[in-house]
Amino acid sequence: MQASLATQYRTEYNPNWCPGCGSYGVLRAITLAFQELGIRNEEIVLLSGIGCNGRFPHNFRTYGFHTLHGRVLPIAQGINIANPELSVIGIAGDGDAFAIGGGHIPHTARRNPDITYIVLDNQIYGQTKGQPSPTTQIGYKTKVTPQGNQEQPLEVSKLALAYGVSFLARGFAGKVNHLAYIIAEGIKHQGFAFIHVLSPCPTYHDTWKEYQSRVVEIGSEYDNTSLDAANKLLGEREKIPVGIIFKENRQTLADRLRVSTQERLELKQLLRTYR
Numbered sequence: 001m002q003a004s005l006a007t008q009y010r011t012e013y014n015p016n017w018c019p020g021c022g023s024y025g026v027l028r029a030i031t032l033a034f035q036e037l038g039i040r041n042e043e044i045v046l047l048s049g050i051g052c053n054g055r056f057p058h059n060f061r062t063y064g065f066h067t068l069h070g071r072v073l074p075i076a077q078g079i080n081i082a083n084p085e086l087s088v089i090g091i092a093g094d095g096d097a098f099a100i101g102g103g104h105i106p107h108t109a110r111r112n113p114d115i116t117y118i119v120l121d122n123q124i125y126g127q128t129k130g131q132p133s134p135t136t137q138i139g140y141k142t143k144v145t146p147q148g149n150q151e152q153p154l155e156v157s158k159l160a161l162a163y164g165v166s167f168l169a170r171g172f173a174g175k176v177n178h179l180a181y182i183i184a185e186g187i188k189h190q191g192f193a194f195i196h197v198l199s200p201c202p203t204y205h206d207t208w209k210e211y212q213s214r215v216v217e218i219g220s221e222y223d224n225t226s227l228d229a230a231n232k233l234l235g236e237r238e239k240i241p242v243g244i245i246f247k248e249n250r251q252t253l254a255d256r257l258r259v260s261t262q263e264r265l266e267l268k269q270l271l272r273t274y275r
């Protein structure tokens with residue numbers, strides 16, 4: 001009997017996320033994106049850092065790498081250079097991506113490796129029980145900020161655009177089919193695809209209702225090849241537009257290195273002779 005597409009990509013692993021966690025929607029969206037693209041399991045590498053989504057790769061029958069805190073991007077770039085034929089997908093949370101791992105984003109953007117980076121932003125450190133993260137808004141009360149958070153949150157999509165990512169999208173864990181479309185487009189994009197996902201944490205920072213009332217899909221008339229249009233869209237304050245915000249075709253890191261598989265094998269052989 002032929003395995004269903006869901007079991008083709010997914011393991012029997014049961015995630016231990018809290019009920020209602022946005023991560024469930026993202027997990028489903030990634031699975032749907034793989035189905036849509038029909039990629040073979042052995043062509044996919046999923047990587048994660050540390051946090052509530054650290055075990056993400058355990059859910060998939062693909063290659064996986066649970067890396068160190070904040071180090072998804074350097075390892076993803078290494079894999080991409082070693083084998084540009086693979087679909088390399090990094091998963092991180094807001095703490096992992098924008099605090100300890102924040103310094104890697106601009107350098108990844110300027111190298112433009114062909115990788116997809118999905119950041120689940122719940123505006124809190126969930127795994128360590130609810131401390132403010134780089135995206136927590138001013139005034140939000142947590143156990144360690146009883147008078148409210150006093151630090152201004154990073155505007156993540158604006159930062160990514162300023163860093164020069166070649167594909168920028170924002171999605172919402174509550175719009176699973178739409179998010180699956182965004183992720184599939186990100187994987188298809190040749191270059192660094194940065195996908196900022198609004199993913200509520202109902203346990204420590206429940207933003208479900210807020211997002212349900214403010215999130216809107218970007219209309220078909222929007223020109224996602226225009227930097228001006230992207231900057232204008234990201235200035236929107238009332239609503240939170242989701243969709244593909246910006247994309248451009250640019251040479252990738254592997255294009256510039258132009259190292260063929262044969263050359264890599266020869267180099268490996270050469271290095272062996274020096275051992």
Ligand code: SF4
Pocket residue numbers: 016017018020021022023052122126127200201202203204
């Ligand atoms: Fe999800 Fe928050 Fe629970 Fe972590 S703490 S699993 S982010 S709901």
Ligand code: MG
Pocket residue numbers: 093094095120121122123124125126133
């Ligand atoms: Mg977080």
